[in-house]
Amino acid sequence: MSSAATPAAGHDPHELDGVPEGILAHHYSSLAAQNEAVRLGMWLFLATEILLFAGLFAGYAIYRFQFPEAFAEASRHLDLSLGTLNTFVLITSSFTVAMAIHFARTDRKNLAVACLIFTIACALGFLGIKSIEYMHKFQEGALPGPYYAFKEVTAPGAPMYFTIYFLTTGLHAVHVIIGMSVLIVLTFKTANGRFSSKYYTGLELGGLYWHLVDLVWIFLFPLLYLI
Amino acid sequence: MAETYKPEAPAHRPAAQHDAHEHSATPYVVVWLVLCGLTLLTVMTGKQHLGAIALPLAIAIATTKSLLVLLFFMHLKEQKGIYGMIIFVSVLFALLLMGMTITDVATRFKPLSPAGAPFGSRVQLPDDAEGGDKPALEKEVAH
Numbered sequence: 001m002s003s004a005a006t007p008a009a010g011h012d013p014h015e016l017d018g019v020p021e022g023i024l025a026h027h028y029s030s031l032a033a034q035n036e037a038v039r040l041g042m043w044l045f046l047a048t049e050i051l052l053f054a055g056l057f058a059g060y061a062i063y064r065f066q067f068p069e070a071f072a073e074a075s076r077h078l079d080l081s082l083g084t085l086n087t088f089v090l091i092t093s094s095f096t097v098a099m100a101i102h103f104a105r106t107d108r109k110n111l112a113v114a115c116l117i118f119t120i121a122c123a124l125g126f127l128g129i130k131s132i133e134y135m136h137k138f139q140e141g142a143l144p145g146p147y148y149a150f151k152e153v154t155a156p157g158a159p160m161y162f163t164i165y166f167l168t169t170g171l172h173a174v175h176v177i178i179g180m181s182v183l184i185v186l187t188f189k190t191a192n193g194r195f196s197s198k199y200y201t202g203l204e205l206g207g208l209y210w211h212l213v214d215l216v217w218i219f220l221f222p223l224l225y226l227i
Numbered sequence: 228m229a230e231t232y233k234p235e236a237p238a239h240r241p242a243a244q245h246d247a248h249e250h251s252a253t254p255y256v257v258v259w260l261v262l263c264g265l266t267l268l269t270v271m272t273g274k275q276h277l278g279a280i281a282l283p284l285a286i287a288i289a290t291t292k293s294l295l296v297l298l299f300f301m302h303l304k305e306q307k308g309i310y311g312m313i314i315f316v317s318v319l320f321a322l323l324l325m326g327m328t329i330t331d332v333a334t335r336f337k338p339l340s341p342a343g344a345p346f347g348s349r350v351q352l353p354d355d356a357e358g359g360d361k362p363a364l365e366k367e368v369a370h
Contacts, residue, residue, distance in 0.1 A: 036307070039306070039310065040309065040310065040313075043309075043310040043313045043314065044313055046313075046314065046317075047313050047314060047316070047317035048317075050314070050317045050318060050321055051317055051320065051321060051324075053321075054320070054321030054324050054325065055324070057321070057325060058324050058325045058328050058329075061325050061328065061329050062328055062329065062332050065329060065332055065333060066332065072276075080270070080274075084266070084270050087266050088263060088266060091259065091262045091263060091266060092259070094259075094262075094296060094300055095255060095256075095258070095259035095262075095300070097300075098255045098299070098300040099252060099255055102250060102252050102255060105250060106250055204302075207300075207301075208301055211296055211297075211300050211301045214296060214300075215293050215296055215297070218289050218292045218293055218296070219286075219289045219293070221266075221269075221289075222269050222273055222285035222286075222288070222289055223285070225273070226269065226270065226273025226274070226281075226285060227281075
């Protein structure tokens with residue numbers, strides 16, 4: 001990869017000083033160009049994620065419109081205090097991942113690693129709280145579609161509420177697991193000194209994914225828990 | 228190319244990424260506190276069940292929170308406008324999707340809307356489950 005380390009003519013020859021070996025792919029003229037391209041790619045991916053969730057939000061809108069009473073009644077059987085706690089956990093994890101990137105780009109590696117570990121702990125906490133909520137719903141029989149057996153809410157449309165509840169929070173939980181896995185890999189890379197003020201784009205992209213997980217929850221929380 | 232290297236000339240170094248050491252953490256802390264405050268606000272107003280204003284208010288608070296996350300945590304404020312444009316367009320299409328489907332459902336001939344639970348239930352529900360909006364719908368069909 002010796003060609004990759006050779007800066008192209010017309011670009012800052014010091015651009016790769018202090019940047020780990022093999023970061024710059026040979027088909028980019030400079031690290032700045034590569035950073036812009038990968039960031040653009042990440043935002044495009046996030047756009048597809050928004051559209052993925054948009055389908056579920058549209059389904060939610062249709063059935064909430066058709067069964068407003070059932071949705072309101074079923075919503076009050078969710079555990080609001082656990083949902084609120086999870087919202088704080090996720091917002092705090094979003095903050096700490098932003099801080100991790102901040103510390104990486106100001107060359108404070110240990111603080112960045114500490115922030116990432118805290119973020120991963122928040123992700124585990126979120127999943128733990130979510131599984132307690134799911135457990136309660138399983139025990140009550142508040143299950144999706146034909147498996148619905150929840151005696152307390154019998155209004156027509158209530159099974160659809162729980163179908164949408166499990167689909168949206170389930171898909172969101174999958175994203176939490178993926179985001180957490182990405183953050184674990186990035187924690188090791190940060191600890192190995194891959195990210196610094198010279199180069200932190202990889203960490204930044206992982207952070208962007210985690211913020212998207214937060215963004216989706218920001219809308220899911222009031223729409224599901226506070227009807 | 229080695230002769231063009233001038234390590235002692237920082238003026239020629241357009242920072243590989245951003246102005247590293249001048250980057251401040253204060254905005255993150257402020258945004259985090261505001262996000263927590265807005266979460267409390269949405270919980271408090273949501274508990275009141277404010278009627279017609281509840282949903283627009285909840286969505287307004289959620290949109291404000293999202294904008295804060297996008298602009299500060301996701302650095303849209305300090306980066307190229309094209310990234311914001313991508314998100315704007317995808318949100319626009321998400322809103323079109325939701326707006327069009329809701330318009331469809333809202334303007335349907337009422338008896339065409341499902342009267343009961345979309346999938347029914349495998350478990351026998353109590354007798355009062357028969358209530359709901361079924362009688363009203365049957366009346367409209369009769370007309």
